[in-house]
Amino acid sequence: MVKISKNFTSIAPYYDLLMKRINYREWMFYVESFIKAHRKTTRSILDIACGTGNGLMNLRENYEIYLAFDRSIEMIRVFKKKIDRYASHSPIIFVADARKIPLLDNSVDVAFSIFDSLNNLLRPKDLKKTFKEVYRILSHGGVFVFDLNTVHVLKEKWGTKTRIEEDEDMVSIWRTRYHAGVSELHITLFVRKENGRFIRIDEIHRERGYNRDEVLSMLKDAGFRITEAYEHLTYSPPKKDSFRINYVAVK
Template sequence: MLMKVYEHFAYLYVRGRYSRFSEKMAEILPMILEKFDARPHRILDVACGEGTFAVEMAKRGFQTVGVDISSEMLKFAKEKAKKENVDVKFICQDMRSLDFDEEFDLVTCWFDSLNYLLTIEDLEKTFAGIYRALKEKGLFIFDMNTRYGLAVGWSRYSCHIEQETEDILEIHQASYDFETDIATLRIIGFIRNGETWIRLDEEHKEKGYTLREIRERLRHVGFKELACWGNIKDMSEPQPDSRRVFFVVQK
């Protein structure tokens, strides 16, 4: 399921504003590392998408590996690394079955990618794989959409135009199921192809987890929580209306 939702959306993703989040995280990361006196050399970016964050880290001198389940997204990631003339290893792999053993000083997972895991079991599998991938004392830094963020943030505009240019039209339709805490985002896209238009349809689902559920799964696989923020810029605690939470945990 995870691969299919980005099979066509990748073409809209790389032309939209989505990469700005990864750019911001690349700018903020040095401040976080300084706060925890961390000096990583080798970084694993899980659910790396079209490679913005991984490439930015490589440009700053880090040895970087990017993992994503979407081969389409990785095509764009490889093109970006080549264009920026940096060496990033990109691997097509499901984040629920990571195959690394104490190879990284830092693992990141951005832009609510973990919310795509719709069961607590899959979330724990991913946390466990990341734990194994880290060296002793290594850090895992990630963000997730909160239930409030999905129920209110996603559903504020039940239908809106996400991007519109001469060559692209992208429409989002969102809903939230309060019984399952799963948000559904239907993406309808049109891409100009000469004198005709190609239509793309995808359905994205994200699961809203409580802070307690996330913390329990992290502790269960062995992580120690160093920080949890509702706002990463001022490093403030999550509030009831925080739409996103950021965690810093250590092996």
Template sequence: METYTDFAGVYDTLMDDTPYEEWAAYLLELLGAYGVAAPKTAQADAAERSIVVDLGCGTGTLTELLAEAGYDMIGIDNSQEMLNIALAKREKSGKDILYLLQDMREFELYGTTGAIICVCDSMNYLLEENEIEQTLRLVNNYLYPGGVFIFDFNTVYKYEIVIGDATIAENREDCSFIWENYYDSDSGINEYDLTVFVRTTEHGDTKEDGEIFRRFSETHYQRGYTLDTIRALVEKAGMEFVKAIDADTHGEVWEESERIYVIARECGKEYVNE
């Protein structure tokens, strides 16, 4: 799962059309609906329940927005390069956010938390069902009794029908990318090869200094899941499956849902991390 190395440096630039503010607003709505209040509105004895963990936090954009709303935030990611950018944002904003370099399949906390979120298809990087289950068991272990896990995942339909075997390219002033998708219907795994060209200033082979483009490539693998599979894994991990929501419409899930939000609730502590 070692990804987002060189790509981390241009991630925010290439993802600048991602509706983080819209996502944050909806997540805040869900957190409030399921009883996870920010400290400024929480009872004094419920401070622990106001902590929210952003699992797979990346460069921390969403983490910052939830911190702005008053939540005590912990961000977890397994890419040091992505976390370096998140730390730079924290230094600029002055937010009291704890960032941890950890793999979601093995993450550890010092106590329980009111809610854990995992969005922007981070769960799709788990390519085996047992890895999903392992992560869910850890989530259940670290949630406050009755705490909620809100996560999203890209569906098989999205990979197979919408983006499978497609090539996406974009040319900008300072960076360009080519994104090539290859979907394998037998395994349900989508491979995408990302090639990025970034404008930089270096000493070249000529006598004159000038601007050149640096090229780098990364290969990412994600697996599509069906809602039935995710529901079964949530329940197998000992959590309560509460609700599934179409991420685009915020309504009922249907056969052409491309991304789905799932709300799961902590349901007892039986997991021991060996």
């Protein structure tokens, strides 16, 4: 029988290889443009659901304090190894759940969360809880930038499909199924090890799609004074059939 690992555990050492086509540099440039639009100076910045740290490590501006957390200890482990090798600054990295952030009230200037991470919150009440937590830890005038996949992309684009990607040392199979607002993605990886043999890894990832109006209303309820929504990687309003929406909220 196939062993299914908990999401973002067995896959963690191969996550960066799977994401090698993602332009994190451009993505973070976009995130930082919102920060600069709303703040003159920023001392501290937090990456929520940082995974292996690709968001934080691609920031261009200089800050005094870098913080990052993720629920998966395995993803954090990969991030920490990369920091040892490349980083000029030393972020404070920890394991935590976005619904209960172990930071003091009003303690962080900016928070961001990229790459559908918050779609992993499968119940709207958990997303609401997260927004309240982020509001609590942000300082007055603090900015929160994040993105979310829409219901449309999970239902229509991901739908029920199978996709296969091949590399010299890895084959990945991506099987998606959409049901009642939630997309279930079964990832199977075959990875070649040093001895030439392949190992198999299976994980199931789930995402709930969220639409603009419900997200903006949750942000308002959490207390944010300014809330904005953009078509991802643009400065235009989202469309009816947007795949991913970028949000900006100011405390």
